[in-house]
Amino acid sequence: MTEITLPEMGEGVIEGTLARWLVREGDRVERYAPIAEVETDKVTTETTTEAAGTVLRLLVKEGETVPVGTALAVIGEPGETTADDRRPTADGETTDDRRQATTGLAAVGGQSSAVAPAPYTGRISPVVGRIAAEHGVELGRVVGTGRDGRITKDDILAHVAARASEDAHSAQEPTLSQPRSPHSQMPTAGTSDTPQPQSAHPQMRSGESELLPLTNIRRAIAEHMVRSKHTSPHVTTVFEFDFSAVAAHRKAHVEQFARDGVRLTYTAYLVAATVAALKEHPLANSSWTDEGILLHRAVHIGMATAIGDGLIVPVIKNADGLNLLGLARAVNDLADRARAKQLKPDEVKGGTFSITNHGTSGSLFATPIINQPQSGILGVGAIEKRVKVIDDAIAIRPLAYVSFTFDHRILDGASADGFVSTIKGLVEAYQ
């Protein structure tokens, strides 16, 4: 008999939502067979069983959010009785009740209480130390919202107040888990005012509108977008690229690449040109910090990819070490696996620059939002044959509008345009 637990899904991922069970109680499963889809704020992945056998019990309901390490299911031989084979109807102390109590508690500090909290290593101001001692607060459980995550007087007072009200309600129905990710604790003014489900819009009561529950991915996208607009002064500059040279190169090489099992797309060329331009303009491959501009030596390119219910940005790591074939292969692989929801959480982290190919859906040009903490994002519009005047003659060329949204704290108009000009030059002279 084996308990299948929610696995570690990457650094910083502390909980997951069980999106869908792929097996039912009584099903026979093989070793490493997928048994459930688990959603984190970044990706949806399949959880597999490490033992073969029969699914004896499913311990978590679909839609429930549980911390990493929680038992999801019990696999064993038919007829085996599980240790806690008591149904919630029998007595008060059931698995479900215990689990809900855990989630309820986790909601207090936004931290998982199943695991011991990491000790707080930040600065403790005199007044915070006093309050912690008076109320017996373990500082590791308090979410710090001050600079560098310092626990401020307001944070600890809020924690003490939340704990007091939690104690008062503990006998009642546990407050259910707004799924909270580490990102939802970002100290933006907006998050604390997130409307609670009960504060419904007037239209909803009259039945004219319908409330679509937020998925973890939707919620994470919303938070990232608001935070990005809140963080960086966005400026967008638009260039027109002539893809004749790239089209000719692609036509000549597409079959050769196909023999290597790689679909050669325009995106691969753009990534290649962007990587080269980033090397020339290191400011475009940087992040703003209050201490200074952090120039990244490594070039990790994020590729914004639309998936069914949202958007995800898988990252081509060390893109500057790949040639066109390698880049095309990475672009194919990440896009395919993103759509199949098979990305590993670490594959969507650590980007230093992003490219979004909105042209695939017909868009001519867009003003993309920066993927924080990067300094810019390149948006590529649809490539279409248009009339262009070249040397006072009318020519028909495959053209596309390429927009570059940049953080005006780091780049200025001239430096940003210089960067895009470099890409344009590389694309138009591609050989």
Add this chain to the structure above:
Amino acid sequence: MAAVVNLLRGLHVCVPRDMTQAAGFYNTLLRGDEPGLVIEVLNGYRLKEQMPANIGDITVPLGVPEVLREGDDITLVTYGAACRIAVEAAEALAGVGIEVEVIDVQTLLPFDRAGRILESLQKTSRVAFLDEDMPGGATAYMLREVLETQGGFAWLDAEPRTIAAQPHRPAYGSDGAYFSKPNAEGVFAVLYDMMNEANPGRFPSFL
């Protein structure tokens, strides 16, 4: 100012913010027979203020600060000419949602006998000291009084700050004075930074 305070122990050192308060101190001191010093604000000779009808009768108590503006976020302790700058900065900070409690200590010797500053610090947990002295001058004197004598340390949630003049002889002219002495913009920057430290989400750092 620190030199005056430290050389003249045994005297009352009154630092009125305007000529009305100065008149009040003269009346107070003249009613007793203890030696005292009233340091008038030079700006008091230039700025107009309404003259009280009872200018000969009003008295200002020694060692009792006056709260010029109430607030919950930061306690700003000051005296004399810097009071005007403190209030100006506090009004600007109110515009971005930071409420500063401005306290005029009125006399440096004796210093806040009632513990009014500690009371304010217990509410705000953040304190800054402002004057036109050298860095480490009378602001440091006030800092020691509040943190050590009054026991304010235990109530701090942020590093206490001092805002003083630039450490050089004052430059000439009004623009020189603006540069050499603390100004409302500089006070705004220091106090805003304290709030940014506490709540960078609500008070983001800016260029």
